[in-house]
Amino acid sequence: MADTSHGTGGLTFHKSKRVWPNEMNIFVALILIILIFEALGQLLPYMKGQSMLFDFNTRRDDTILNMARIKIIILQVSIIGIIALGVTQVIITGGIDLSSGSVVGAAAMIAMSFAQTELVNGNPNPKAIFGNWAMDLPIIVPLLIGLGCGLIAGAVNGLLIAYTRIPPFIATLGMMVSLRGVAKWWSRGNPISFPTEEYADISNGNIVDSLTFGLFSDSWTMTQLFDGQNPAIYFLLLAVLFHFVMKYTVYGKHTYAIGSNEDAARMSGINVSGQKVLVYAIAGTLAGFAAILLTSRNVTAQAGMGFVYELDAIAMAVIGGVSLTGGRGSIIGTVLGALIFGVIISGFTYLKLDAFYQEMVKGAIIVAAVVLDQWRQQRSAAKA
Amino acid sequence: MNDIVLKTQDLTKHYGGVHALEGADFELRAGEHVAIMGDNGAGKSTFVRQITGVEQRTRGKVWLYGKEVHFAGPLDAREAGIETVFQTLALADDLDVPDNLFLGREITKWNWLGPFRRLDYKAMREATMAGLEKTAVKIPNIRNSIRNMSGGQRQCVAIARTATFHSKLTIMDEPTAALGVQETAQVENIIRTLKEDGEPLILISHNMRQVMDLVDRIIVFRRGRIVANLKKEETDGQDVVAYITGAKTGAEFEGAA
DSSP states (O other): OOOOOTTOOOOOOOOOOOOOOOOHHHHHHHHHHHHHHHHHHHHHHGGGOOOBBOTTTTOOSSSOOOOOHHHHHHHHHHHHHHHHHHHHHHHTTTTOOHHHHHHHHHHHHHHHHSSSSSSTTTEEEETTOOGGGGOOOOOHHHHHHHHHHHHHHHHHHHHHHHSOOOOOOHHHHHHHHHHHHHHHHHHHTTOOBOOOOHHHHHHHHOOOHHHHHTTTTTTHHHHITTTTTTHHHHHHHHHHHHHHHHHBBBHHHHHHHHHOOOOHHHHTOOOOOHHHHHHHHHHHHHHHHHHHHHHHHTEOOOTTTTHHHHHHHHHHHHHHTOTTTTTOOHHHHHHHHHHHHHHHHHHHHHHHHOOHHHHHHHHHHHHHHHHHHHHHHHHHHHOO | OTTEEEEEEEEEEEEETTEEEEEEEEEEEEEEEEEEEOTTTTHHHHHHHHHTTSSSOOEEEETTTTOOOOOOSSHHHHHHHEEEEEESOOOOTTSBBBHHTTTTTEEEEGGGGGGGGOOOOHHHHHHHHHHHHHHHHSSSOSSSSSSGGGHHHHHHHHHHHHHHHOSSSEEEEEETOOOOOHHHHHHHHHHHHHHHHHHHEEOOSHHHHHHHHOOOOEEEETTEEEEEEGGGGOOOOHHHHHHHSSSSGGGGTTTTT
C-alpha cells in the first residue's frame, strides 16, 4: 500500500496488489492444528506412534491417506456446515441467527412425518403419525415440506428484524424457543421413524453414483470416496454455490454492504428490508435442508434434534474469520472454520481424550479466533 | 430559462412550531458554482434536505431543468441526476472503491437471475478508473477497502461518484469539514475540475477562504431565511460575515428577517 501513483489521474489498477486474504491465515491455522495432532500422535507414549491422517501399515486402499478418518472429519461437520453457510450470510449483514438449531428440530419432525413408509417388515408402521394418506408419499413431498419449514421460519425471522426493528438476537431467540416447542408438540414428544427407502437414501445413498447413472459404480472413487458421503457432497456443492453467490452477485454485494454500513446501503438505494428477509429466509432454508439430511441419515426424527447446532454453526463462521460486527467474512472462511472444527473433534477422539476436554478447547478456540481477528483488524487499521 | 438548473420558490419547512426554512427562492444556472453559508441552524442543511428529498417540504415548489419535481426520497433525487455528498459519508467501509461507487446501481450481467444477477466487475472497474481520472483523484489501489483509506481519500471516493455518473447537479454538504490541509486541497481541486467541466454545484461550507476561492455566487442563510445573494466579485469576507451575523441584510430581502 506504500507506493502511490503520481500526477493527475496517474492512477493505475494493479491486479497483483490484491490483499493477502484472511482465508490464507485460516488455512494455515487448519494445517497447524492438523500438524499438532499428528505430532502428538507420534510423541505421546500411549499412542504408540499412530498417525492421524496417514495409514502406513495396512495400505488397505490405493492411498496412504487414512481415508476413513478424513471422510469422518468432513462428514461430521457437513450437516452443521450447511447451516453455517446460511449463518455466515446472516452474520455478514451484521445480524445473528440463534434459531437454526430449533429450525432443524421442527423441520426434522414435520418433514419426517410425511416421509414415513406404510409397512415395516410387513407390519403397519408402529410410529405412524398420520393415516394412510401420508404414507409412502413421493420423496419430493417431505423434501419440499422440510425446506418449506426452514424457509418460513427464516422469512419470519427476516420480516421481524426488517420491519419491527427488533434486534436479530431477540427475534431469532424467540424463534429458537418457539420452534423447539413446535418440534415437541408435533408428535407429542414421540420420535418419528421408519421413512421410505428413497428418503433414507438422501443421506445414505450415493448421489454421485446415481448422477453418473451407475457407470462408474465399481471404481475406487465411487466405492471408497463418495460412498455414504452424501451430506459432505451436498455441503461442498452448496459451499461452492454460495461462494459464487456471495462474491459475484448483486445479492452478495448488498449483503456485505448492509453489514458494512446499513445507512449507506439504504441511501444508495438498496432495499435493505427486502435483502434482510431474503438472507434470513435462505439461512432458514439451509437449516431445513440440514434437518432433512440429519433425519435421513438417522432414519428417525426426534424433538431434540439440532440442539445447540446454532452455536456450533456460529462458531464455525467465527473461526472462519466472519466478523460478528458484519461486513467481513467469506464462505471459504466458513468452510475452513468447519474443517478446523472437524479436525478438533476427530483429533480428540484419535488422541483418546474425553469429550469434555473437547468442549473446553472448542470454547477457547472460538474466543481466540475473535481476539485474533480484532487484533488483526487493529493492526491493519494502524498500517493505513 | 433553459440554463436554469435548479429553481425553488417559497420553499418552506416547519418542524412542528420551528420554522427551519421560510420562503426560500433560489436559482442555479448551468455551470454555476454556488456556496451556501450561514451560522449553525440557519437552515442550510434543511434547504438541501428539501431539495434532495431526504425530507418532505411543508410548502413551495422545486424545478429541476425547468421541470417541476417532487422527490419521495433521496433515491428519486439521485435518479433525477442530483448527487449529494453527505456530511456523514455514505460509504460502506468493507467494500472497495468500485463497489462503493456503484452501490445500489451495479452494472450487471445475466439479469434474468433477479437478485442473483451477476456483477460485471470489469465494467465497473473501468468506469471507476475513468471517473477517478476525470476528477484527478489519486488512490493507489482501488481494490483496497475503504476502511484502509484516509479521510481525504474517502471524501474523494464519495465525490468521484458524481463524476462517474455525470450528474446534473452536485450538492456537497461541508465536504472538507473533517479533513486536513492537504486533503482539503485535494477536494478543492476536484471541485475546480467539476467547474472546468461545467458541472453545476451547490457547496455548503463554513470556510470563507474556500468559498471565495471556488464559487461564483454566495447565498447567505439566517434564521431560516435567505438574507443575501452576493456575486463573488462584488463582495468580500467581511461583507459576507456581516450578512451571516445579521449586521446587514440584502436590499431585496429587507423585512425577511
